[in-house]
Amino acid sequence: MSWSEFLDKYQGPLIDAAWTTLRLAFVSFGIALVVGIIVVSFRVSPIPPLVRVATWFVAFFRNTPLLVVFFLALFGLGDLGLVYDFFPTAAVALGLYTGAYMAEVLRSGINAVPQGQAEAGRSIGLGFIQLMRLIVIPQAVRTVIGPIGNLFVANFKNTAVASTISVLELTGQSQRMFNDAAAGVWRVLIVITAIYLLFLFPAGYVFRWLDARFSIKR
């Protein structure tokens, strides 16, 4: 099989797979951001039961293999009738998993916000939720743009695990192509790796730019 024959045959499926990877990466990361913000708000709240829920959540997802999380989501959520399709199941599983790490990254950001910022907010009459939403979280996020970037890249690569629950993203597509002896294992490997790199190299630049643009000067 020549390169042009290879492309003729696999261009369409590869573009579809890359698009699926991209969508899964962004949707799950969006979920992770929301989950991370909620969990960390619980974690730093003055209400003990919420703190406990947040601590357990983080401990569970940090100590469970991602593949097991996917299986739990597939069978667990499926049995509860919450999510039906493979793609949303994968997005939710990955979002929760990365969300736990996001909560920890945000917590280190919150710890880096000087106590005086919160005191100033409280002394003009902000309540706890306003204080978090308007002062603490925005500053915390800006101090951890670098670590959030690392999470984005890790989350993007973790989309590959979704192939095990039948989501046809890049890694799943490459497994299909391995079965086609004419396609050639090395050719498939090179193409797939190149597509991941093509996405993730620029991501590094974007996060460095965001960091330079939004990090807080003190």
Added chain:
Amino acid sequence: MVEALASMRGVNKWYGGTMHALKDINLDIAEGEVVVVIGPSGSGKSTLIRTINRLEPIQEGEIRIDGKLLPEEGKELARLRAEVGMVFQSFNLFAHKTILENVTLGPMKVLKKSKAEAKASAEKLLERVGVAHQAAKYPAELSGGQQQRVAIARSLAMEPKVMLFDEPTSALDPEMINEVLQVMLDLAAAGTTMVVVTHEMGFARSAADRVVFMDEGAIVEENDPESFYKNAKTERARDFLSKLITH
């Protein structure tokens, strides 16, 4: 006597159960009064001022703002805090907000004023403290003295009943102290009720109605500034003042 705007009755506070930080504090601040609190470091003066808006909780006694008892942490306390302005030693301007946003945030989010209304009064206040031309900048771009004046404007924007100043000039370079003190003198002259922790004797002499001297968590002596600085009643205060003057 007029009803006190802020009052402390039998206030006791301990840190960690052992360190007795405030000892049986009784203090009344009348409307329009300027009270200066002085004392050696560790005497509890910052702790005292921070209990007035409950940034520090107390274990015993009661604190009232305009007759209302300070409630537990929650909505009610937040509402009461909005009526008490606080200026910190380290300014504590919101680092991710512009100068203008620092001043409009409280009025918009707490007092629920419209953006236009909040902006108009913020601009007036920034004008009053002399930093109007810096409105679009971020705190880190301003000098310490300018930041502290913005912090005062931020507090004033809430139209507080009483203003608390916790060593407002202690973190400033000498040449910036006066620009902040001038703003405070103007406030005092305009009849603002103020409680000020400071070592600035000049400010105390020209603006204070009363000086409160603290040592080891207790109020040791209270007097009008002239009498206090000329002939303090207690040995402890005279000793403290002699060190203040010679250094």
